[in-house]
Amino acid sequence: MAEVKTLLVGLLALCLVNSCFCNSWDAYIDNLIAQSKDTSGVEHVDKASIFGLDTSRWTSVNGDKVLEISSTEVNTIATAFRSSDFNSFMSDGVNVSGVKYQFLKVEDDKTVYAKKKDHGGIVMMASKTAVVIAHYPEGKQSGNAVKAVGVIAEYLESLNM
Numbered sequence: 001m002a003e004v005k006t007l008l009v010g011l012l013a014l015c016l017v018n019s020c021f022c023n024s025w026d027a028y029i030d031n032l033i034a035q036s037k038d039t040s041g042v043e044h045v046d047k048a049s050i051f052g053l054d055t056s057r058w059t060s061v062n063g064d065k066v067l068e069i070s071s072t073e074v075n076t077i078a079t080a081f082r083s084s085d086f087n088s089f090m091s092d093g094v095n096v097s098g099v100k101y102q103f104l105k106v107e108d109d110k111t112v113y114a115k116k117k118d119h120g121g122i123v124m125m126a127s128k129t130a131v132v133i134a135h136y137p138e139g140k141q142s143g144n145a146v147k148a149v150g151v152i153a154e155y156l157e158s159l160n161m
């Protein structure tokens with residue numbers, strides 16, 4: 001955990017020094033995926049993304065390990081977290097990358113789980129100003145995904161972000 005923090009502090013410093021709220025955040029995607037490893041070293045997250053509760057994009061919009069989310073999808077998700085009202089997820093599902101995942105549960109008004117048969121699932125966690133979202137492929141574990149998402153979201157929260 002200490003190593004993780006050191007790494008994250010380094011990455012954040014890099015972002016701030018470059019005063020670049022664009023691609024530097026993509027390093028957090030790699031970090032998140034690495035955090036999703038189980039004891040055998042298997043990664044449980046294949047794609048992730050971070051965006052602001054104000055709908056601003058923190059990570060790149062597309063790329064190899066980027067969970068691509070349309071503006072409409074970002075809007076819906078950010079609105080739900082801002083208002084802590086997840087009824088639209090319950091009634092209409094959670095749309096990510098054009099896939100409609102079935103809402104499973106929300107914990108503490110900040111962690112949302114959704115899945116779709118043969119498409120794996122989605123875990124998202126809000127910090128004070130952002131949403132960290134990850135996809136786990138079919139057959140992988142949401143528990144490892146939420147652990148990984150939590151490391152990043154709680155780190156942002158500790159920085160008041």
Ligand SMILES: *[C@@H]1O[C@H](CO)[C@@H](O)[C@H](O)[C@H]1NC(C)=O
Nearest residue numbers: 076088089092093094095100
């Ligand atoms: C997801 O997309 C479907 C159409 O594909 C739409 O009916 C539904 O309302 C959307 N869900 C949310 C939460 O926006």
